[in-house]
Amino acid sequence: MKRRLGWYIFGLAIVILLTASGCLAGDNNPSNEQAIEAEWQSQDNAEEPSAEVYPPARPLVLGFSQLGSESDWREANTTSIKEAAEEAGIELLFENAEQSQEKQFEAIRSFIEKRVDVIAVAPVVHSGWDEILKEAKQAGIPVIITDRSIDIDDPSLYVTHIGADLxxxxxxxxxxxxxxxxxxxxxxxxxxxxxxxxxxxxxxxxxxxxxxxxxxxxxxxxxxxxxxxxxxxxxxxxxxxxxxxxxxxxxxxxxxxxxxxxxxxxxxxxxxxxxxxxxxxxxxxxxxxxxxxxxxxxxxxxxxNPLLGPNVMQAVQELAAGRTLPKRIVSSESVFTEQMAEKEVGNRKY
CATH class of the missing domain: 3.40.50.2300 (Response regulator)
Incomplete structure (x- = not known):
């Protein structure tokens, strides 16, 4: 009786050892590895919060200095900028310079003080922009020139010019x-x-x-x-x-x-x-x-073409994403004669 009991205990021990070694061997089993990886992935997915859990990031802020409101073209340009900013979800700080370069300088300095993400300027005149753009560059704020171009010694003071080939x-x-x-x-x-x-x-x-x-x-x-x-x-x-x-x-x-x-x-x-x-x-x-x-x-x-708003807002978003812009972005334009006018007049948005 005692001998039988000894053999029984010995056999049970062998079974336990084989089972343990099987578990250890299973750690190297590819199917087990896949199961473990799937388990971690499921845990990661379960723990990852959905986008709605966090509040949305603050909107990009664009400071825009418009040169004035001297013409129907300029009014259409202003409307395009405002509508495109709203559609893109970009906060727009808009200043009308009323044909004064000094007022544009004041607007740019106020944008710098408010730490906007991007500054855009439709310049009143061609020259005299070097110093004010240096201030924006020193503040780390990129500048976009829209519509009219500028004449400066250091083109790196602005990132791109969006507008027509005048x-x-x-x-x-x-x-x-x-x-x-x-x-x-x-x-x-x-x-x-x-x-x-x-x-x-x-x-x-x-x-x-x-x-x-x-x-x-x-x-x-x-x-x-x-x-x-x-x-x-x-x-x-x-x-x-x-x-x-x-x-x-x-x-x-x-x-x-x-x-x-x-x-x-x-x-x-x-x-x-x-x-x-x-x-x-x-x-x-x-x-x-x-x-x-x-x-x-x-x-x-x-x-x-005065409808530059979509191009400007796209440029703002590209800059915010850290992308490089071409130095010149030219809008598409045509020439219209008397013979073409009747067909085209109804298409004018401004």
Whole structure:
């Protein structure tokens, strides 16, 4: 009896040892490893909080210095910026400089003080930006230049410029003129309504236009004067041109639609037919200008797209994500003539 009990205990011990060794061997079993990994993953997933558990991160903050509200184009540009910011969930600090570079400096300094994420500026004039942009760079705040360009010694002071190729707009206007008047008898006298003195559109559109017609001796510049991109000043200056040069004026190149619309009133009051007696070329592409195209009172509009808001907000988000932007982002634009106007006028959003 005692012998049987001894063999029973010995056999039970062997079973226990084999079972233990089997468990230890199972640690190296691939199927067991997968089971353990699945277990950890399930625990990780169970413990990971859903996105709703944490409050959303604070919105990006953009400080935007708009140069003014001098024209329908500018109003459309402002609306585009505000609507795009709201749609993108970006907090917008908006300041209207009312054509004052000093006010733009004040706005930028206030943005720096408030530690915004990005600063965007539509500059009043072309030069004088170096020092204020150095302040923004020292504060670690990236700067986007919109619409008009700037002239600075150190291009690294801003990350990108979003807007039209202003020089190319002048080139397009010049090419239209050469085509339109190719069979006309010389001399062909023309006048120019420039924008704000010292602004990049005034400088670059003028250069593009002049360089395109250079070498065509049949064209004679009779007068050129700044009219501040406004309808009232455009009418006033055009009235003076007509008093000085009268029927010598065969072409008007206006640097924006508002000045062209003012000039149309002056031409009609003088007793001439806009678009017929005087060919009118303008830049912008507002609905009011297209209506004059339909009537034949403007002959050509070179488009300058004001709807830059989506591009600006995308750039802000890209910067916040640490991505690099191209130094130049050019908006898509076209040239419209009288023949195209009726089809296009209904599509104008501004």
């Amino acid at each position: 020089y190319e707009e002048g080139v397009k206007a010049g090419k239209y003129l050469l085509d339109k008047m190719r069979d006309q008898q010389a001399p062909i006298g023309f006048v120019e309504l420039r924008g704000t003195e010292g602004s990049s559109p005034s400088i670059q559109r003028g250069k593009g236009f002049q360089n395109t017609i250079t070498g065509h001796d049949e064209y004679k510049l009779l007068d050129s004067e700044a009219a501040d991109f406004t309808m009232e000043k455009g009418k006033q200056v055009m009235k003076g041109f007509l008093q000085e040069h009268g029927s010598e004026i065969r072409v008007l190149f206006a640097h924006n639609d508002d000045m062209a619309l003012g000039a149309i009133e002056a031409i009609e009051e003088y007793g001439l037919r806009p678009g017929k007696d005087i060919v009118i070329i303008s830049v912008d592409g507002t609905r009011k200008a297209f209506e004059k195209l339909v009537l034949g009172q403007i002959n050509c509009v070179v488009e300058c």
